[in-house]
Amino acid sequence: MGMMREDLSRPAAQPGDAGTRMLLLSHQGGLLSEGVQAQLAVPAAQLGAAVARHFAGAASDAKLVGALPFDRHASAHLLAPRRVRDADTANAWLHCMARQAEATRGWSLQAEPARAGYEAAVAQAVQRLQQGHGLHKLVLARTLHARSATPISPWWLARRLAGDPGVLRYVLPLPVQADAAPAWLVGATPELLLSRRGASVVSEPLAGSAARGPDRAASEARAAALRDSAKDLGEHRYVVQAIADLLAPLCRQLRVPATPALHATASMWHLGTRIEGELKDASPDNLPQTSSAALAALLHPTPAVCGTPRAAAAEAIAALESVPRGFYAGAVGWCDAAGDGAWHVALRCAHVQGHEARLFAGAGIVADSTPQAEAAETRAKFNAMLHALDIPSALFPPDR
Numbered sequence: 001m002g003m004m005r006e007d008l009s010r011p012a013a014q015p016g017d018a019g020t021r022m023l024l025l026s027h028q029g030g031l032l033s034e035g036v037q038a039q040l041a042v043p044a045a046q047l048g049a050a051v052a053r054h055f056a057g058a059a060s061d062a063k064l065v066g067a068l069p070f071d072r073h074a075s076a077h078l079l080a081p082r083r084v085r086d087a088d089t090a091n092a093w094l095h096c097m098a099r100q101a102e103a104t105r106g107w108s109l110q111a112e113p114a115r116a117g118y119e120a121a122v123a124q125a126v127q128r129l130q131q132g133h134g135l136h137k138l139v140l141a142r143t144l145h146a147r148s149a150t151p152i153s154p155w156w157l158a159r160r161l162a163g164d165p166g167v168l169r170y171v172l173p174l175p176v177q178a179d180a181a182p183a184w185l186v187g188a189t190p191e192l193l194l195s196r197r198g199a200s201v202v203s204e205p206l207a208g209s210a211a212r213g214p215d216r217a218a219s220e221a222r223a224a225a226l227r228d229s230a231k232d233l234g235e236h237r238y239v240v241q242a243i244a245d246l247l248a249p250l251c252r253q254l255r256v257p258a259t260p261a262l263h264a265t266a267s268m269w270h271l272g273t274r275i276e277g278e279l280k281d282a283s284p285d286n287l288p289q290t291s292s293a294a295l296a297a298l299l300h301p302t303p304a305v306c307g308t309p310r311a312a313a314a315e316a317i318a319a320l321e322s323v324p325r326g327f328y329a330g331a332v333g334w335c336d337a338a339g340d341g342a343w344h345v346a347l348r349c350a351h352v353q354g355h356e357a358r359l360f361a362g363a364g365i366v367a368d369s370t371p372q373a374e375a376a377e378t379r380a381k382f383n384a385m386l387h388a389l390d391i392p393s394a395l396f397p398p399d400r
């Protein structure tokens, strides 16, 4: 992209300054941001206006990068970087940092909660959904707390997550207390919340999942079963409907396919719908409502990570989950001064700090969900990260 390629073979690639870098990288492209000129810390409802104000005084090639936490009332964490590098440089940086990192070993692993506890929470959720109270869907997550004898490098981990064309990898430096070790959210997400280019907007929500099989035939059979599953199609429809309802008033055209397609990652199948719209007003005057950051903040959190209706589902999640989500199930991405940008749902990730990693996985619960199947789905969603961290599968037996 016309940028000088930095020599990263013996560079200033010191772990000390890595905390000011953020990475977004997929097979289609990506970026590595460096340094911090300014920060934006406002909740989702104020984000569109704050981003527009920020860009009003900024250079035309300025960008903001960062994340929205799951809780839309908590502060987003957006940075104005000093420099933004292209995907090739991002790859070179990862390669270099991964080479310097020590491989992890000596793992211990604790499920929070273990399988039985998660199944009990799903059973309570199903009861709430069957009783009505206006709640139709909610997404319940659980976590695995992993400790390594060696420090965990977020760059090493991001490098280990390479190779899956169905995901975008991300490394997000997180705000921490002054005396705390640096912390990151590192993941490989399959889900696009929202991208904007000029007047064109795209959202590609995923909901409804099946683990890929041990061989091709089994994998195809599971994909076919997922495509026909009334439970998964119902779970998916809530997400598409919520996104379409929020985008429709802002778009002169909105294309919403009637049936979902299959989306594959290396370990999972998902139902996905590509929603495409044309904004009515993509002018600079309308940036507070229609920048990619404003649109992401409008849609977030969708029923793919929260539920329907949103406020009641968020309340039920707070009551039924034991570990705060932080930036898991939030959104990571970028926005430029013209309002263009892309925001991805922060899934399939781990919160990494020192020797510890906390892995997150959730599943959409509807009235006809079964606790055993939802627990199995979260197990399958942990797999990519467990493998990338090199955590022996014996530490996560089926009853956990």
Ligand SMILES: C=C(O[C@H]1C=CC=C(C(=O)O)[C@@H]1O)C(=O)O
Binding pocket: 139, 141, 191, 206, 207, 208, 209, 270, 303, 304, 305, 347, 348, 360, 361, 362, 363, 364, 365, 381
């Ligand atoms: C909440 C997660 O996945 C979401 C994305 C795809 C499929 C999902 C599902 O089938 O439940 C979830 O909505 C997660 O991976 O933690």
